[in-house]
Amino acid sequence: MMKMKLVVVGNGMVGHKLLEELVDRPQIEVTVLCEEPRPAYDRVHLSEFFSGKTAQDLSLVAPGFFDRPGLNLRLNAKAVGIDTTAKVVRTADGASVPYDKLVLATGSYPFVPPVPGRDRPGCLVYRTIEDLEAMRQWGSKSKIGVVVGGGLLGLECAKALKDMGLATHVVEFAPRLMTVQVDDMGGKLLRRKIEALGVTVHTQKNTLEIADGAGMGVGGRHKMVFADGSALETDMIVFSAGIRPRDELARNGGLKMGERGGIVVDNACRTSDPDVYAIGECALWSGKIFGLVAPGYDMARLVARQLVGDQAGEFIGADMSTKLKLLGVDVASIGDAQGATPGSLNYLFSDEVAGHYKKLVVSADRKTLLGAVLVGEAEDYGTLLQMALNGIPLPEHPEDLILPARQGAAPKGLGVDLLPASASICSCNNVSKGDLCAAISGGAASLGALKKCTKAATSCGGCQPLVKQVLDAELKKAGVTVFNHLCEHFAHSRQELFHLVKIGNHKSFDEVLVKHGKGRGCDICKPAVASILASVNNEFVLKPRHASTQDTNDYYLANLQKDGTYSVVPRIPGGEITPEKLIVIGRVAQRFGLYTKITGGQRIDLFGARVEQLPMIWKDLIEAGFESGHAYGKALRTVKSCVGSTWCRYGVQDSVGMAIKVEERYRGMRSPHKLKMAVSGCTRECAEAQSKDVGVIATEKGWNLFVCGNGGMKPRHADLLASDIDDATLVRYIDRFFMFYIRTGDRLQRTSVWLENLEGGIDYVRKVICEDSLGIGAELEAEMQKLVDTYECEWKKAINTPETLRRFRHFVNSPEPDTNIQFVDERGQIRPMTRLEKNEETV
Amino acid sequence: MTTPPRWTYVCRRDDIVPNTGVAAKVGQAQVAVFRVVAPDGEDEAVFAIGNHDPRSGANVISRGLVGDVGGELVVASPVYKNHFCLRTGRCLEDESWSVPAFQVQVSEDGLVLVREA
Ligand code: SRM
Ligand SMILES: Cc1cc2nc3c(=O)[nH]c(=O)nc-3n(C[C@H](O)[C@H](O)[C@H](O)COP(=O)(O)OP(=O)(O)OC[C@H]3O[C@@H](n4cnc5c(N)ncnc54)[C@H](O)[C@@H]3O)c2cc1C
Ligand code: SF4
Numbered sequence A: 001m002m003k004m005k006l007v008v009v010g011n012g013m014v015g016h017k018l019l020e021e022l023v024d025r026p027q028i029e030v031t032v033l034c035e036e037p038r039p040a041y042d043r044v045h046l047s048e049f050f051s052g053k054t055a056q057d058l059s060l061v062a063p064g065f066f067d068r069p070g071l072n073l074r075l076n077a078k079a080v081g082i083d084t085t086a087k088v089v090r091t092a093d094g095a096s097v098p099y100d101k102l103v104l105a106t107g108s109y110p111f112v113p114p115v116p117g118r119d120r121p122g123c124l125v126y127r128t129i130e131d132l133e134a135m136r137q138w139g140s141k142s143k144i145g146v147v148v149g150g151g152l153l154g155l156e157c158a159k160a161l162k163d164m165g166l167a168t169h170v171v172e173f174a175p176r177l178m179t180v181q182v183d184d185m186g187g188k189l190l191r192r193k194i195e196a197l198g199v200t201v202h203t204q205k206n207t208l209e210i211a212d213g214a215g216m217g218v219g220g221r222h223k224m225v226f227a228d229g230s231a232l233e234t235d236m237i238v239f240s241a242g243i244r245p246r247d248e249l250a251r252n253g254g255l256k257m258g259e260r261g262g263i264v265v266d267n268a269c270r271t272s273d274p275d276v277y278a279i280g281e282c283a284l285w286s287g288k289i290f291g292l293v294a295p296g297y298d299m300a301r302l303v304a305r306q307l308v309g310d311q312a313g314e315f316i317g318a319d320m321s322t323k324l325k326l327l328g329v330d331v332a333s334i335g336d337a338q339g340a341t342p343g344s345l346n347y348l349f350s351d352e353v354a355g356h357y358k359k360l361v362v363s364a365d366r367k368t369l370l371g372a373v374l375v376g377e378a379e380d381y382g383t384l385l386q387m388a389l390n391g392i393p394l395p396e397h398p399e400d401l402i403l404p405a406r407q408g409a410a411p412k413g414l415g416v417d418l419l420p421a422s423a424s425i426c427s428c429n430n431v432s433k434g435d436l437c438a439a440i441s442g443g444a445a446s447l448g449a450l451k452k453c454t455k456a457a458t459s460c461g462g463c464q465p466l467v468k469q470v471l472d473a474e475l476k477k478a479g480v481t482v483f484n485h486l487c488e489h490f491a492h493s494r495q496e497l498f499h500l501v502k503i504g505n506h507k508s509f510d511e512v513l514v515k516h517g518k519g520r521g522c523d524i525c526k527p528a529v530a531s532i533l534a535s536v537n538n539e540f541v542l543k544p545r546h547a548s549t550q551d552t553n554d555y556y557l558a559n560l561q562k563d564g565t566y567s568v569v570p571r572i573p574g575g576e577i578t579p580e581k582l583i584v585i586g587r588v589a590q591r592f593g594l595y596t597k598i599t600g601g602q603r604i605d606l607f608g609a610r611v612e613q614l615p616m617i618w619k620d621l622i623e624a625g626f627e628s629g630h631a632y633g634k635a636l637r638t639v640k641s642c643v644g645s646t647w648c649r650y651g652v653q654d655s656v657g658m659a660i661k662v663e664e665r666y667r668g669m670r671s672p673h674k675l676k677m678a679v680s681g682c683t684r685e686c687a688e689a690q691s692k693d694v695g696v697i698a699t700e701k702g703w704n705l706f707v708c709g710n711g712g713m714k715p716r717h718a719d720l721l722a723s724d725i726d727d728a729t730l731v732r733y734i735d736r737f738f739m740f741y742i743r744t745g746d747r748l749q750r751t752s753v754w755l756e757n758l759e760g761g762i763d764y765v766r767k768v769i770c771e772d773s774l775g776i777g778a779e780l781e782a783e784m785q786k787l788v789d790t791y792e793c794e795w796k797k798a799i800n801t802p803e804t805l806r807r808f809r810h811f812v813n814s815p816e817p818d819t820n821i822q823f824v825d826e827r828g829q830i831r832p833m834t835r836l837e838k839n840e841e842t843v
Numbered sequence B: 001m002t003t004p005p006r007w008t009y010v011c012r013r014d015d016i017v018p019n020t021g022v023a024a025k026v027g028q029a030q031v032a033v034f035r036v037v038a039p040d041g042e043d044e045a046v047f048a049i050g051n052h053d054p055r056s057g058a059n060v061i062s063r064g065l066v067g068d069v070g071g072e073l074v075v076a077s078p079v080y081k082n083h084f085c086l087r088t089g090r091c092l093e094d095e096s097w098s099v100p101a102f103q104v105q106v107s108e109d110g111l112v113l114v115r116e117a
């Protein structure tokens, strides 16, 4: 059989997709001409190069991919000419490659406006790995950086400059940012948000010239002169002013071109020569170039089918909706975002306080959604996109789709059940709802499994919430109850396990696993069971039988930091500390070269300790009377206090005294999640007790007790449990409350979430705690008293246990420290060296 | 010309608390060595994979929790909790984060040896 000779010019994202689609087709002999020094990589995630990903990490090539027979990859092989009559492609090194079919996948190049001075050193673009390497190099010797172009890519580029620590400017020709995707008001808000992040935005600036800057050298290598007479000094410039199709090959080969460039293709992606196809960003379809990867992938799939003789299907254009996080600001644009459809109507919502802007564009009859713009918050992107794509009828009050949900309102959003099976859920990977459903009924019953077998949500990730919704809805329909099993090793909830441990009087994880679980355990059930055992038996957490179940923080009794060092937090009950002890902390920090910081919990954190230093640090601290602060444990953290009646002119009780008393009572207590407390001396509430798991506020007559508050990710005001109670009642109620939560809380469930999931809510808790409706009050108090009586400082125990201490070293076979831990000076103290500073791609 | 494989003595098997890891210097590399024992005390084995966590850039894989996920023996990185297969170093969440695996042997008298890559 004669093999078909296929030549593919360009091994970018789209060219490579074509190869993947053609894999294992013995009847085709493929030659790939790749101008770059490396095969295809993920340009969409190119910016992650700056956050530590290497060229290798970004590669799109599966191991062994190009080792297949019949697939010849030529790197550094630029095609310089095609002869459509002789059917050969010429390469820069003089070779001629004959073809039967030719696919041009040459992508595009960054457009650099023809400004005098644009070739000066330090004037760069943003498209390839080499471009990024140049940016990194220039970034390291620059203080100021300018991005020309305020579009999608320009803003991504600005983030890269900002992350390199440069004073960053964005210069845009148009009156607003992201002209294509966002409207006027959205653009304004986006600008405000981006400026708040410290990036200076200049709009309506037409650059006339780039000349020598006054600074010469760092701090003003170049001077950009604008048409309005103003100027801007900078050290480096990155042009990101749009893309232009790389069509020079096709142009010289006599193929039909668009007026403003681009290789004209038909609905089959064929050029004016029937044996030549063009796909991806070099192709002009129906007058349009698609600057996104998903339409390119569609073209690649279509051409692959035709090459093997399947003529069905055609390219029908693509949806250009996008959702991105630009410099941490959510921006999304759907369909006809500018309202260009005749007769279309807008709904607008703008919240200048929160910094949200949302717009819906609907049809004249208000029945269908045509487009949308979301800035600042884009959670509803998936829902709105599906409504627009599938023509799902709008609800009676379309504005509800963008208005913030009021308390108690039914959750908005479209039930995914409304979507037809053909609805495209993941546009990056062309996965429809039907594909997802098929995979789910085929056994992909978790998000991870579903992603793996359909590839949905594995590229930009924008569709993940919707993929999850489809999964949940399908599982529910299939009658699968969503279990609260701890993990694959235990078919029990944490609450059930707590009970089983107590009843069975279990003493170790292995015992619990053999009796009630299966397999070997994992990083979810081990710490959870370890915590239960500690709450019930209160044994030293580093006893040999517990050691292997502790998370690294509990294992080293310190908090792991990003570079592999640990932080040390001695307990400072109630935040009260003597000058002598303050001096000790300072001395210890000096002696071991640690970074010190006052925490948000009224104590002092010492950072940058290597594992082998921890015991010595603690020896010094313990000698001076300090104890472990359990900052590393799911345990009581701090009891914050205000100064109270002792000093404050308004205080009505000794809040510091009470804070110390309760901190010393509950220190070291392990629980489902961390616990925080605070005591305020009067109703002014300077200790912020109503944001804590347990908050105590002094009254003229005694104390008000608040529970289940939370700061953090989802703040919640605490609920009042009891008022005007005396010291003894206060302690009794807190004992009961904590023990009740420890018994019934879920793994890693703070008290706030626990309460919200508890049937009967705060009234039920009040009955159990204050009225003893379950008759377990005395039992709960006794359990707590046992924990109080068996308390031991873990660090004191650790430094007196030689077999535990042996583990505090980096290497088992060498006393050397980990040389990967490196610090630099900042504001007079150490900080970890960043990966960029370590130049890590060589590690 | 081939140089014979070089094996580095790391520690005694009993120096590793069951179901935990230690870090060892093997040539220029940092290796995380794990001793794994089933809950019934049977089925003991020793594994060695790279100690460098590619996601955080810290040398801490040896400090992760070991266990099994879907029947495969794994360690969870202590930083962002990615799982690495103890036999192959493959990262279950994202193969591009995988770490190298090293050959390891335990001598009859309980010495753990790791082969230089
Ligand atoms: C050090 C500190 C920040 C500081 O420099 O001030 C801090 C640092 C961390 N916090 Fe925090 N939090 C610190 C006060 C707080 C506060 C303020 C407070 O306690 O008054 C809050 C909000 C209050 C609250 O918790 O309700 C807070 C809310 C969180 C949360 C969100 C919890 C939530 O339920 O919403 C996390 C994440 C988690 O626990 O899952 C977190 C997690 C963390 C972790 C453990 C993240 C991690 O895994 O590395 C950080 C480790 C610190 C370390 O290595 O020592 N941190 N964190 C503060 C230590 C206080 C202390 O003395 O112990
Ligand atoms: C920083 C950045 C972020 C992006 N973010 C997103 C995003 O979030 N979402 C999205 O959908 N898209 C995004 N894009 C766009 C996306 O990367 C492109 O749509 C996609 O890469 C187009 O694929 P392609 O194969 O057509 O072109 P390319 O990936 O550019 O590949 C073309 C290849 O052809 C080679 N070539 C050109 N001419 C020749 C020749 N004569 N001989 C041999 N080889 C040649 C080039 O060197 C190149 O390797 C982003 C792009 C960049 C630069
Ligand atoms: S809460 Fe009251 S007592 Fe405490 S400092 Fe504020 S005003 Fe003073």
Ligand code: FES
Residues within 6 Å of the ligand: A425, A426, A427, A428, A429, A456, A457, A458, A459, A460, A461, A462, A463, A464
């Ligand atoms: S839409 Fe981008 S990953 Fe699904």
